[in-house]
Amino acid sequence: MMRQTYFVTGTDTEIGKTFVAAAFLHIARERGLHCAALKPVAAGCEIVDGKPVNDDAAQLIAASGTDFDYRTVNPIALEPAIAPHIAAARAGITLSAGDLSRHCRDALANDFEFAIVEGAGGWFVPLNAAETLADVCLGIGARPILVVGMKLGCLNHALLTAHAIAQAGGDLAGWVANCPTPAMPAFEENVATLGERLPAPCLGIVPYLGDDASYRQAAPLLDIEPLLR
Ligand SMILES: Nc1ncnc2c1ncn2[C@@H]1O[C@H](COP(=O)(O)OP(=O)(O)O)[C@@H](O)[C@H]1O
Ligand SMILES: [Mg+2]
Numbered sequence: 001m002m003r004q005t006y007f008v009t010g011t012d013t014e015i016g017k018t019f020v021a022a023a024f025l026h027i028a029r030e031r032g033l034h035c036a037a038l039k040p041v042a043a044g045c046e047i048v049d050g051k052p053v054n055d056d057a058a059q060l061i062a063a064s065g066t067d068f069d070y071r072t073v074n075p076i077a078l079e080p081a082i083a084p085h086i087a088a089a090r091a092g093i094t095l096s097a098g099d100l101s102r103h104c105r106d107a108l109a110n111d112f113e114f115a116i117v118e119g120a121g122g123w124f125v126p127l128n129a130a131e132t133l134a135d136v137c138l139g140i141g142a143r144p145i146l147v148v149g150m151k152l153g154c155l156n157h158a159l160l161t162a163h164a165i166a167q168a169g170g171d172l173a174g175w176v177a178n179c180p181t182p183a184m185p186a187f188e189e190n191v192a193t194l195g196e197r198l199p200a201p202c203l204g205i206v207p208y209l210g211d212d213a214s215y216r217q218a219a220p221l222l223d224i225e226p227l228l229r
Contacts, residue, residue, distance in 0.1 A: 004227060005108060005115045006173055007142035009133075009165075011157035013121045015149020016178035018056040020206070020222070021116045022063035022215035024145075027224045028114040029065050036115040037064040038107060039074045040100045040136060041127070043120060044081030052077035056118060063215060064116070068107060075103050085126045095127040101139030108140065114228070117142055123161045134168055143173040145203065145227075148194060150179045155193055162198050174203040174226055178218075182208040201226050 006024075010017040021037070028035050042054035057074035060066070066073065076095065078087035088095045108115055117140065119125065119133045126132050137144055144165050148158045158175070165172050175198050177191050184190065195202055204222035 003113060003115075005117065005140065005142040006227060007117045007119060007137040007140070007144045008147060009119045009123045009137070009144050009161065010147040011122060011149050011154050011161060014180060015147060015151075016176075016180045016206070017118055017147045018059050019180075019213075019215050019218060020145075020147045020176050020178055020204075021118050022059050023206075023218040023222055024224060024227065025060065025064040025114070025116055026216060026219050027222060028228075029063070030219075031224075033113040034111060035064040035066060036068060036108060036110070036112040037061060037066050037073060038068075038104055038115070038117040039120075040104055040117065041076045041078070041084045041095065041120050041133070042074050043078040043084045043087040045077045045079050047079070052079055059215070060116070060118060068110075072107050076100070083126065084120055085128055088128075095131075097127055097131040097133075097135035097139055100127070100136045104136065104140045115142075122157070123164055134164065134170070138168055138170060143171050145173050146175040146198070146200075148175055148177050150177050150184045150187060150190060151181065152184070155190060155197075158194055159197060162200075166199065172198070172200040174201045176204045176206060176222065177202065178204075178206045179208040203227070
């Protein structure tokens with residue numbers, strides 16, 4: 001069975017990682033692939049029936065149709081929307097890349113054909129004094145997908161992220177130019193610059209799709225083919 005696992009990272013927070021991850025899962029599911037989704041660490045939760053629930057995890061569950069239960073998808077659900085290692089410290093928890101990777105590997109040992117693991121924030125978001133989320137991506141052997149939030153400053157953030165991925169021995173699977181806000185000045189030139197300098201294929205260019213846009217609207221704009229080989 002084909003088994004593909006991708007780790008969605010981004011140039012920043014709130015730039016469309018969940019949006020793009022959900023769109024890829026939607027496409028894969030429409031093709032009849034058995035999908036899995038994980039959000040190992042989430043900071044920013046609502047309390048539902050006394051338990052913390054994160055909106056990213058809920059969206060990934062809905063888009064993927066995964067048969068994992070909520071706590072398998074999102075084992076670490078921290079209430080405040082702040083840096084995960086700080087939220088964890090406040091909750092008296094120490095995060096560990098080894099524990100998180102083990103959780104993901106165990107979950108992904110189940111049957112699936114296409115899986116997406118969403119990080120939190122960006123590539124080098126700290127987990128503890130020494131480790132970052134990059135260690136989880138590498139620990140589960142997932143190929144990173146970089147979502148570039150198209151705004152001023154994104155070229156630097158995108159190139160830094162790609163550099164850090166390569167330096168760690170990661171294999172960037174592709175990148176997506178996504179516009180979480182309307183009209184970036186010199187948009188076309190910025191996309192062209194990314195195309196020239198990022199060492200992986202462009203998997204899609206997603207314009208701002210309006211307030212309350214659904215990931216379903218982004219699906220036709222993404223190319224999943226390079227991810228299924
Ligand atoms: N291309 C887009 N068009 C319109 N809204 C978008 C687009 N990309 C993202 N959004 C919206 O922007 C917000 C942040 O996106 P999200 O995927 O949650 O970011 P991240 O996972 O990087 O924090 C969400 O409300 C999402 O629906
Ligand atoms: Mg997200």
